[in-house]
Amino acid sequence: MDVIFPFGFPAPTAFYLVLFAITLSIYMVFMHYVIAGSLVLLGRAIRGIAGLPPRTIVADIVRDWLPAILGLAITTGIAPLLFLQILYKRQFYTANLLLFHRFMLLLPALIVAYYMLYLLKMKRRQLQGAGDLMAASIVCACFAYTASAWTENHLLSLNSAGWEAQYESGRWFYRSWEFAPRLIYWVAASFPTLAIVLAWQIHWGRRMDQAVEITTAARRLRAMALDGLAVAALAAIIWLIFLERPWQSAMISALGMPYLTLATLGVIVQGLAWWKVRTEADLTTSRLLLISAGAGAQIVGTVVVREVRRLQSIDLSSLYETHRQASQVGGMGVFLTFFAINAALIVGCVILVARGLAAKQKQPVG
Amino acid sequence: MNIPYYPIQDYGPVMKGMVIGGLGIFHVFLAQMAIGGGMLLCYFERLRQTGRCKNADSFIEGYFQALILVSFVLGAVTGVAMWFTSIQVSPRTIGVMVDEFHWIWATEWTFFCLEVVSGYTFLRYKDVLSDRGRMLVLGAYTTAAWFSLFWINGILSWQLTPGSWTETHSVFSGFFNPSFWPSLLYRTLAAVTIASLSACVVINVAGPPEREDRRELIGYASRFLTPMLLMPILGIWFLASMPPDSRSYVLGGSVVMTMFLNIGVGASLLIGLYGLLALVRGKLYINGYTAALLTTLAFAATGGGEFVREGVRKPYSIRQVLYSNSIKQSEIAHLREVGSVTADPYPLRDGLSYPNDQLRLGAKVFRFQCSVCHTYEGANAVLDLLGTWSLDQKRLNIAQLQRTKPFMPPFSGNAQELEALVQMLTWRDEGMPEAWPTSESRATLDQIKTWLDEVGTTPGPELKKRARVAKVASAEPGER
Numbered sequence: 001m002d003v004i005f006p007f008g009f010p011a012p013t014a015f016y017l018v019l020f021a022i023t024l025s026i027y028m029v030f031m032h033y034v035i036a037g038s039l040v041l042l043g044r045a046i047r048g049i050a051g052l053p054p055r056t057i058v059a060d061i062v063r064d065w066l067p068a069i070l071g072l073a074i075t076t077g078i079a080p081l082l083f084l085q086i087l088y089k090r091q092f093y094t095a096n097l098l099l100f101h102r103f104m105l106l107l108p109a110l111i112v113a114y115y116m117l118y119l120l121k122m123k124r125r126q127l128q129g130a131g132d133l134m135a136a137s138i139v140c141a142c143f144a145y146t147a148s149a150w151t152e153n154h155l156l157s158l159n160s161a162g163w164e165a166q167y168e169s170g171r172w173f174y175r176s177w178e179f180a181p182r183l184i185y186w187v188a189a190s191f192p193t194l195a196i197v198l199a200w201q202i203h204w205g206r207r208m209d210q211a212v213e214i215t216t217a218a219r220r221l222r223a224m225a226l227d228g229l230a231v232a233a234l235a236a237i238i239w240l241i242f243l244e245r246p247w248q249s250a251m252i253s254a255l256g257m258p259y260l261t262l263a264t265l266g267v268i269v270q271g272l273a274w275w276k277v278r279t280e281a282d283l284t285t286s287r288l289l290l291i292s293a294g295a296g297a298q299i300v301g302t303v304v305v306r307e308v309r310r311l312q313s314i315d316l317s318s319l320y321e322t323h324r325q326a327s328q329v330g331g332m333g334v335f336l337t338f339f340a341i342n343a344a345l346i347v348g349c350v351i352l353v354a355r356g357l358a359a360k361q362k363q364p365v366g
Numbered sequence: 367m368n369i370p371y372y373p374i375q376d377y378g379p380v381m382k383g384m385v386i387g388g389l390g391i392f393h394v395f396l397a398q399m400a401i402g403g404g405m406l407l408c409y410f411e412r413l414r415q416t417g418r419c420k421n422a423d424s425f426i427e428g429y430f431q432a433l434i435l436v437s438f439v440l441g442a443v444t445g446v447a448m449w450f451t452s453i454q455v456s457p458r459t460i461g462v463m464v465d466e467f468h469w470i471w472a473t474e475w476t477f478f479c480l481e482v483v484s485g486y487t488f489l490r491y492k493d494v495l496s497d498r499g500r501m502l503v504l505g506a507y508t509t510a511a512w513f514s515l516f517w518i519n520g521i522l523s524w525q526l527t528p529g530s531w532t533e534t535h536s537v538f539s540g541f542f543n544p545s546f547w548p549s550l551l552y553r554t555l556a557a558v559t560i561a562s563l564s565a566c567v568v569i570n571v572a573g574p575p576e577r578e579d580r581r582e583l584i585g586y587a588s589r590f591l592t593p594m595l596l597m598p599i600l601g602i603w604f605l606a607s608m609p610p611d612s613r614s615y616v617l618g619g620s621v622v623m624t625m626f627l628n629i630g631v632g633a634s635l636l637i638g639l640y641g642l643l644a645l646v647r648g649k650l651y652i653n654g655y656t657a658a659l660l661t662t663l664a665f666a667a668t669g670g671g672e673f674v675r676e677g678v679r680k681p682y683s684i685r686q687v688l689y690s691n692s693i694k695q696s697e698i699a700h701l702r703e704v705g706s707v708t709a710d711p712y713p714l715r716d717g718l719s720y721p722n723d724q725l726r727l728g729a730k731v732f733r734f735q736c737s738v739c740h741t742y743e744g745a746n747a748v749l750d751l752l753g754t755w756s757l758d759q760k761r762l763n764i765a766q767l768q769r770t771k772p773f774m775p776p777f778s779g780n781a782q783e784l785e786a787l788v789q790m791l792t793w794r795d796e797g798m799p800e801a802w803p804t805s806e807s808r809a810t811l812d813q814i815k816t817w818l819d820e821v822g823t824t825p826g827p828e829l830k831k832r833a834r835v836a837k838v839a840s841a842e843p844g845e846r
Contacts, residue, residue, distance in 0.1 A: 068486040074442050075482045078475050081449070085464045090370055093457035096450065097373045104454065107447040114439045167373040168713045322465070330537040331469025335476070342476040345506050349487045352503060356494035 001311075002254045005304050010320050012327035016087050021303050023079035028299045030073035032193035035147065035186070036228070037062040037069065038113075038139045040194070041120060045136040049129050056217040058224075061201055062194075067117040074110070086326050088157065091314060095157035102172040103153055106146040113142035151183050158313040181239035188235060189302070191228025192270055195221040196291045203283050214280035222277045225291075229271050236263075236302075247312050256308035263301025269294030367700045369693075371710045372457050374733050379744025382455045382737075387676055389451050391669045393444035395560065398553065398668070400437035400481075401515055402561025403429065404508030406590055411504055415497050419586055421579050426492075428572045429565055434489055438482070456738060458692040459683040467521045470541060474517035481510035515553055523549045525684050526675070527607060532686050548604035555593050555600065556668065559637065562590035563661045570654030577651070584652050591641030597634055609685065611772060611827035612678035620773070623677050630670025633663040680773035681826055689775035691738050698778045698823040706779035707734050720790075721802040728790025731783045735775075742794055749795050760788045761810070765817035772826030781814040 006014035006021075044059035054060065084092055096103055116135045156166065156174040166174060199221050202214055240251060250256050273291045276282060377385065407426055414422035452460040464471070484507040492500055520541035524531065531540030565587040573580045605613055615623040637660055644652075652660075683690045693701065707730040714733075720726045732740075732748075740748040752760055763770040764784055767777050777784060785805055793802050821829075 068490070071438055071442060071482050071486065074446060075475075075478045078446070078478060079472065081446075082464065082468055082471050082475070085461065086468055089457075089461050089464075090372075093453050093461065094372055096453045097375060097457065100375050100454070104447075104450060107443055107450065110446075111440060111443050114443065115435075118435060118439075163373065164711055164713065168715060170715050326465050326468065329466055329469065329535075331467070331473070335469045335473045338473045339476045342480040342510070345480055345510075346483045349484050349503055349506065352495060352499040353487060353491045356491060356496065356499060359496075360494050 001250075004258050005255050005308060008255065009316070010324065012323040013087075013316065013320055015327060016083055016323055017307065020080055020083040020087055021300065021307060023076070023083060025296075025299050025303050027073065027076040027080055028303065029193055029197070030069055030076050032190035033069045033197055034066065034073050034190075035143055036190040036194035036224075037066045038117075038136070038143050039187075040224075041066070042133075042136040042140045045133040049133050056220045057202070057213050058198055058217050058220050061198060063121055065201070067114065067121055070110075070114055070117060086323065087319070088310070088314065089319075089322070091157040091160070092153075094160075094163055095153045098156060098163060098166050099149070099153055099172060099174065103149050106149045109142040109145045113139045113146075116142070147186065148179075148183060151179055151186070154310075155179060155182075158310055160314065177242065178239065181235045181242075185232050185235040185239065185302075188228050188231035189298070192225040192232075192274075193295055193299070195225035195228070195274070196270075196288065196295050199283055199288055199291070203285070203288060206280075211280050214283070218277050218280055218283050222274045225270060225274045229267050229274075233267055243309075247309055250308050250312040251305065255311070256305055259301045259304035259308070261301070262297050263305060266294045266296070266298030266301055270298065367697060369697055369701070369709065370458065371712065371734075373712045374737060375454065376715075376733075376737070377741070379741055381739060381741060381745035383676065383739060384745060386448070386451045386455050387673060389444060389447055390676070391665075391672045393441065393448050394672055395665055395668045396437050396441040396444060397515070398557035399560045399564050400433060400441055401508075401511040401554070402557035402559065402590070403433045403437065403564070404504065404511045405558060406561045406565055406587065407433075408501070408504050408508050409590070410586065411501055413586060415501070419582060421574050421583055422586075424574060425565075425569065425583050429568050430489060430492075432564070432568045432572070434485065438485060442482075456683055456690075456692050458694075459688055462684060462688055463521060463525075466540065467524075467537065470517050470521060470537065474514050477510045477513045477517070481507060481514060484510060512554070512557075515557070516550060519550045519553060520546055522675070525682075526612065526679050527609065528685050528687070545604060545607040548600050548607050552597065552600040552604055555597055556664075556671070558590050558593055559634075559641075560661070560664050560668070562587050562641075563637070563657060563664050565590075566652050566657035567654065567661055570652075570657055581651055588641060588652070591638070594634070594638045594641060597638065601631070608678060609827065611830055612680075615678050615680070615773065616674055620677070623674060626670045626673040626677070628670070630667045630674065633667035633670065637663050637667070681768070681775040686825075691735050691775055691778075693735070693775065693778050695823075695825065698776055701778040702780055702818060702823070704780075705783055707731055707783065710734060719798075721793075721800060722804050724786045724804045725790045725793055725802060727783060728786035728788070731779055731787045732790065735778055736787075748791060752791065753795055757788065757792065760791065761785070761814050762817055764788065765814050766821040768824070768826035769821050769829055772830045774826060776821070776823050776825065777818065781811045781818065784814050784818070785811060 001008045006017040009017060040059050040062045044054055044063075047054065116139045120132065120135050120139070152174050155176045155178055156162070159174075159176070162174075199218070202217055202221075206214065240248065243251070251260055270291050273287055273294065277287070407430060410419070410422045410426050410429075413419035414426065419425075449460065484503050488495075488500070488503045488507060492503075495503060520543070523545040524540045524543050527543045527545040528540055529543040530536075531543065566584055569580050569583045569587065573583060605616070608616075611619075616627040618624050640660060679685060679690070681689055683692070686695060688694050693706075707727070710730060714720075714726055714729055716729075717726055720729060732742075736748060740746050740751075743749055752763070755763065761784065764777055764787065767774045779787075789802070789805050793799070824832075
């Protein structure tokens, strides 16, 4: 297809594709925080068992926020899952069924991870050394399992020619060369996202920390973001080089190229902006906005590039009629109305907290 | 006709419905606890702000943490698990539901977002919020939790009573279906009850050390049992809204359904009696063990109710649209012509263990049409159900399945497939011998075809209704 995504598709299909891409991008922000955050906690626990104190305030912030962010990740993940089922019902359902217990096990894995995060957060004084390391390791193992199960599920859904053999064999594993570069990309790309979200958290809570602590944290975030961007870029290049010809062509066609460019630009912008961060004074609002724009471009670009790979693997035209029928059912007005109301209420919660915090800071000490 | 075939997994001795049913009961219980819990917290927040209950603050702290740990974590993940399990059990059912109600689900998702944000806001920042702010955030949390019930209730009740949706295909005629309101109100009362009982557990486990302080909190929490008085009325309203054939199952037509209804009613009655006679009148103190027992009874009541809700839909998973084996009502005539598994691309995993192709065909038919509800020798084992039938009995009863049992879907294949199924089941029943002759009698196939044509593709509930009308019409005036 030589038309920029999503314009070459019939309106209903394009509509659902856009909704899917937007909601998946939002989900990615939280998912990145969870993946990279759990690895940060593991690093902290390893330092702890070696008797070393935490290097920065970063791990403490992550530990404090991770359970809530996981809740948000699971919640925001529902919307793309919904649109995915409208777009690629057969592919998604078949991959789910073929991986069977393997895929379903990610649910207990998430429950265990959730509770371990609370354990790390709530019992921080009691849980030290080996206990801390064990809990953090379990969290990482659970998220690694979940990420690998999703990647496998996605790759299997793209390979309809292999479904019958996969079923007959009774195997619960599906292996593809794409598995490693994709997984490495997503894990590595989660660090720059975590870095920028943490930078905002530190920026907003600036008054609660010492300048020297913020400077140390800023340098840590810089390293985290730059290392993550470098590894993600490398994994993406390897994936693109080894991608089979038709899919590679799609990436450099009008369908995928603008988004591949967008993601690349996002990586460059983030890289340049982080490069200059040396002290706490460098975490300015304008710089953080620039990095956020870069991160947003990288996430949206990657999500669409991922979609282009899928669109080239399946015959979407056979689903146009299903998408058309789905687009004709009612209820969108109700959704938009409540979307607006609930978004306003969420903003209202934030305003109430901001006012409460401001009022508390104004109170005289003692 | 484009019928999708999915790779069907074998659950061994476990019936697939048991998996989704078990998970569903657990999820519903937790979700209802979150809904009622929000209302209870608003009440205690009011008590705190007006100074009427000195321990309200510590209760809110403890109960909200319990709510987050139990309901947010397990409730959210089991909610996602429900979706994935539905895909495992019946991808077509969930597919139709998503197609028809995706905007309703998307609307529900906006409430999930509000619920999570307001919940964590309260948990984290309640101490910096003003009294008004605390009540607003709790109010947002409670409203969001209840509205998530509102939306999903419309979709679930539509499965049983699609109402005028079958003609109009309008989302809102399906959403506000005949069982929508009784189901919503009943579930709201159940949520309030579960919240009240779980609060009693929390108060005993993590409440104030002084017995009198705990008694005061329990007294306030138990007031939330009072709305249970309305449960019988709503239960009767829900029963009245059911299709007559579904209602007949729970009123004695199906022993299992009747038993589960009675478990639900009995457990609710015990809670209600205890709550109203002892707690509300303030004559009895409820300790941790009793609170746990009452909460377990509430779980049993939820289980009974959910089992009935799932079971009374038989033979459908979506009434008048999709049978429980994921075959659409409109597809049966076509499948009887071309065969139900002719286009099924998935081979048998144990294909080599069958002595001939006919048995392999029978196994594929079983997998496609029967395995969602039946196993060979485990739960709801088909070999137990028809083990004593003769060959011809099996042929006739399966050919006219919806007449044999009105809660079964019609057989959806051709005569060859039916004979293959009968042979395969008989071969299994006889210990799976190494050699088994192929049944190729033309007369047998013709007879099966005659039986299939005779009953047609009319669903069991419709046949039952017609039989009743015919019986009334043919009765002499004097006999009426």
